[in-house]
Amino acid sequence: MLKIKNLFIKEGSFTLGELSFEVATNSYFVILGKTGSGKTMLLESIAGLKEGVRGEIYCDEKNMTNLSPEERNFGFVYQDFMLFSNMSVEKNIKFSTRFKKIEKSDELFKDLISFLHIKELLKRDVKHLSGGEKQRVAIARAIYSRPKLLLLDEPLSAVDPNLRSSIMKLLKNITKRYDTTIVHVTHNFKEASFLADNIAIMLDGKILQIGKANDVLNKPKSIDVAKFLGFKNIFKGSFFDFEDERKDSYFSVDPNRILFSYEKNDKYFCYKSKIESILDITDHYKVFAKVKKRVVFAKVPKNMFDKLELKETKECMLCIDEKDIRII
Amino acid sequence: MKNLKDKQFLSVFVFLGSLIILFLTIPLIKLFGSVGLISMAKTIIQAEVYNSIFLTLKVAFYGVVFVLITGIPLAYLLAKYDFFGKSLLESLLDIPVMVPHTAAGIALLIAYGNGYMQRFLSFLHLDFIDATTGIMSAMMFLSAPFLINGAKEGFRKIDERYENVARTLGAGRFEAFFAVILPMAKSDIINGALMMWSRALGEFGAVVIIAYHPMVAPVLIYDRFNNYGLKFSAPVAADMIIISVVIFLTVRAINNKKYGSR
Numbered sequence: 001m002l003k004i005k006n007l008f009i010k011e012g013s014f015t016l017g018e019l020s021f022e023v024a025t026n027s028y029f030v031i032l033g034k035t036g037s038g039k040t041m042l043l044e045s046i047a048g049l050k051e052g053v054r055g056e057i058y059c060d061e062k063n064m065t066n067l068s069p070e071e072r073n074f075g076f077v078y079q080d081f082m083l084f085s086n087m088s089v090e091k092n093i094k095f096s097t098r099f100k101k102i103e104k105s106d107e108l109f110k111d112l113i114s115f116l117h118i119k120e121l122l123k124r125d126v127k128h129l130s131g132g133e134k135q136r137v138a139i140a141r142a143i144y145s146r147p148k149l150l151l152l153d154e155p156l157s158a159v160d161p162n163l164r165s166s167i168m169k170l171l172k173n174i175t176k177r178y179d180t181t182i183v184h185v186t187h188n189f190k191e192a193s194f195l196a197d198n199i200a201i202m203l204d205g206k207i208l209q210i211g212k213a214n215d216v217l218n219k220p221k222s223i224d225v226a227k228f229l230g231f232k233n234i235f236k237g238s239f240f241d242f243e244d245e246r247k248d249s250y251f252s253v254d255p256n257r258i259l260f261s262y263e264k265n266d267k268y269f270c271y272k273s274k275i276e277s278i279l280d281i282t283d284h285y286k287v288f289a290k291v292k293k294r295v296v297f298a299k300v301p302k303n304m305f306d307k308l309e310l311k312e313t314k315e316c317m318l319c320i321d322e323k324d325i326r327i328i
Numbered sequence: 329m330k331n332l333k334d335k336q337f338l339s340v341f342v343f344l345g346s347l348i349i350l351f352l353t354i355p356l357i358k359l360f361g362s363v364g365l366i367s368m369a370k371t372i373i374q375a376e377v378y379n380s381i382f383l384t385l386k387v388a389f390y391g392v393v394f395v396l397i398t399g400i401p402l403a404y405l406l407a408k409y410d411f412f413g414k415s416l417l418e419s420l421l422d423i424p425v426m427v428p429h430t431a432a433g434i435a436l437l438i439a440y441g442n443g444y445m446q447r448f449l450s451f452l453h454l455d456f457i458d459a460t461t462g463i464m465s466a467m468m469f470l471s472a473p474f475l476i477n478g479a480k481e482g483f484r485k486i487d488e489r490y491e492n493v494a495r496t497l498g499a500g501r502f503e504a505f506f507a508v509i510l511p512m513a514k515s516d517i518i519n520g521a522l523m524m525w526s527r528a529l530g531e532f533g534a535v536v537i538i539a540y541h542p543m544v545a546p547v548l549i550y551d552r553f554n555n556y557g558l559k560f561s562a563p564v565a566a567d568m569i570i571i572s573v574v575i576f577l578t579v580r581a582i583n584n585k586k587y588g589s590r
Contacts, residue, residue: 049492069495076496082489086511098507099498145497 001025002046002149002181007055009045016041016205018055023149023183023198025060026175030192030213031185033202034228039185042202043151046183047074059148070099075147075180079154081134083126089137090122096145103146112140115177116170132163136170143178150174152184156191168194189229193217201225219326223250226328232297233258239292240269240325250328257324258298260287260308261317269325273318275310285310289318356569363566371563377548381568384545385575387460388528391468392475392521399476400517404505406476407483421477424470429533436465437538462538467528474527478520482513518583522576529572 001024008017016038023029033039045053048069057064064072083092093112097105113119116136121129129137135155142150155171156164172195175182185202186192192199196213201220209216209225220226226234233253237246264270271291279286285305287298296318300310308316360368371377405411406418424432439445440456449456456462486509494504510517532546540547545568553561 044492047492047496049495068500069492070498070500072496073498074496076493078489078493082487082493084490084494084508084512086508086514095494095499095507096497099500099503141497147496151496 001058001060002183003056003058004046005056005058007042007045007053007057009041009050009053011041011052014038014041014205016045019207020055021200021207021210023181025181026179027197028172028175028182028184028195029198029200030196031183031200031202031207032189032192033185033187035187037202038205039187039202040153041205043076043153043183043185046149047076047151048072049076073145073148075142075145075150077135077138077142077150077152077155079157081131081138081158083129083134083137083141085125085127087126088122089118089124089126089129092126092137093118093122093141093144095141100145102144105144108144108146112144115173116140131159132167135159135167139167139170139174143174143180146178147180150180150182152182154186155184156186156188164191171195189217201228203228220328223328226250226252231326231328234328235294239294240320246327251325252328253296253320253325255286255297255299257321258296258300259319259321260289260298260300260304260310261319262308264317265319268319268321270317270319273316275312275314275316278310278312289316291318359562359566359569363563367563368566368570372567376543377564377567380543380548380564381545381571383460383463383542384529384568385571387464387544388467388525388531390460391464391471391528392525394464395468395472395475395524396517396521399472400479400510403476403479404483404509407480408488421473425473429470429531430537432469433466433534433537436462436469436534440465441538456538458539458541460539460542463535463542463544466534466538467531470531470534471524471527474523475517475520478523479513479517482516482520483509485516486512515583515586518579522579522583526572526576529568 001022003022005020006018007020008015010016019042031039031042041050044050046057048064048067048071055065059072059074083089084095087095093109094105096102102108113122116139118133118136118140121133121137126134126137135158139155152171156167159167168191171182171184174180184191184195193213198211199213199216200207200210201216202208203224209221216225217229220229220231223234231252232255234250235253237249237251240251259268260273261270273289273291273296275287275289276295277288284302285300287300287305287310289296289298298318300308310316372381406414427435437457440449441462446456449461454461456465490508490512491501491504494508495501499507530546531544532550535544536547536550540551543551545564549561549565549568552564
């Protein structure tokens with residue numbers, strides 16, 4: 001298990017931490033955050049590549065805090081691969097054998113080149129590989145060193161979008177197949193939801209929420225996390241006329257679940273609205289309607305839009321099913 | 329219209345470029361033309377000439393080796409670290425390129441040709457005045473910045489994350505440097521070494537102050553010109569140029585073929 005305790009680092013005007021979290025052995029942990037939120041800095045701090053890091057880092061109960069990167073046995077894969085251009089693909093993958101003994105190295109090498117489909121590339125010059133090939137080689141090189149922890153820094157960002165899903169499938173199987181734990185940082189929600197057992201949301205150098213992937217992605221615990229995850233229509237409980245303890249809580253409504261009609265429906269929360277603007281998108285309309293001085297965003301299917309003959313300045317009822325109101 | 333403008337643009341640039349090419353090559357062509365192959369061959373077999381050219385090539389090479397060992401670590405530090413006084417240090421390193429070469433010779437003579445430094449060199453059984461050590465110092469003093477700056481630019485181009493990855497794969501700092509960083513900067517280092525070596529071969533002003541004897545090729549050319557005139561100095565100059573150019577082009581061609589032309 002990886003345990004981070006009060007990790008803190010300051011570089012220029014940017015401050016990371018203090019951060020504390022745990023990553024279970026053989027699990028896939030994704031840190032999701034915007035570009036510039038300190039994700040790479042966090043990975044480099046865990047790997048021992050940063051100076052001036054405060055706090056403690058434990059791996060399987062062993063204190064790694066003061067160990068040099070080569071003593072930690074943490075693999076690292078950067079988004080732009082960092083393959084050594086003075087070596088062939090095979091020499092890149094086997095680089096770690098120069099410095100440490102790799103258990104069952106031949107067996108591992110054969111398995112890796114078959115699993116990551118790089119048998120044909122072994123003698124090639126790394127400069128002549130495609131993005132997807134380079135990334136597979138970089139992953140193979142890191143796994144070949146038999147790391148206890150594999151740190152992946154936006155590993156799919158520089159890969160052709162067509163190849164991402166195939167590499168994602170490979171990544172998903174790595175933890176169990178190679179008995180390692182993965183910490184993967186990304187700004188891509190799809191990657192996070194597909195790969196992660198657990199997710200941490202990181203913004204401006206702080207972890208705002210951490211938990212099971214499904215919980216974090218669907219139940220944000222703060223407005224900042226909700227906004228970052230793309231939640232729309234965030235309103236206070238008073239907007240929905242809640243009188244109880246929900247009055248001061250925040251809620252979000254999925255734009256796809258908002259209905260327009262000309263009559264009030266008792267099954268729904270219905271409010272008088274005035275359409276302010278309409279954007280024509282390929283398969284739907286984006287409708288911005290004013291309700292109680294707030295603008296509500298709705299996505300209306302084209303057939304529904306035509307049936308209701310919606311247009312700007314038109315007044316109608318905007319209705320929301322209570323089950324579609326999600327608490328934040 | 330577009331093609332016409334392109335042609336006008338290229339014509340002006342080709343014309344101006346040609347002027348400088350002519351200026352640089354005419355003296356060499358005239359030199360080889362006036363000396364002739366027979367005279368060059370007759371001159372190169374003279375012991376005084378081939379000993380002098382060999383001495384020049386050898387001492388310049390020793391200088392390059394010395395700066396490779398000491399200048400590469402310095403170039404790495406300058407490329408990868410920010411520290412107090414870095415700009416001053418970089419400016420100091422460029423000073424030898426700017427000062428008159430005879431002035432550099434005088435400075436070297438004062439520094440290493442007498443006093444404690446001379447006694448220290450004598451303790452190491454190294455003579456400075458009229459000796460290869462002095463010649464090597466003069467060559468190095470004026471040409472080392474070419475190698476150091478070349479290596480520095482080479483190291484600057486290498487993303488520090490290569491070293492990071494090497495270290496997470498088990499390499500210590502020295503190992504990461506020798507296994508990854510140095511080979512990746514090799515092309516720039518070799519080009520810098522070539523620049524230093526070729527610059528050192530032509531060093532005259534500082535060398536002549538420190539060591540008239542043993543005569544390196546530039547001093548021999550000057551000596552023959554002074555004592556016997558153009559007819560006897562020109563073949564030595566032609567031989568020296570042809571040997572230097574052949575070595576220079578060979579090393580550069582191998583380097584470019586192996587690491588790609590830049």
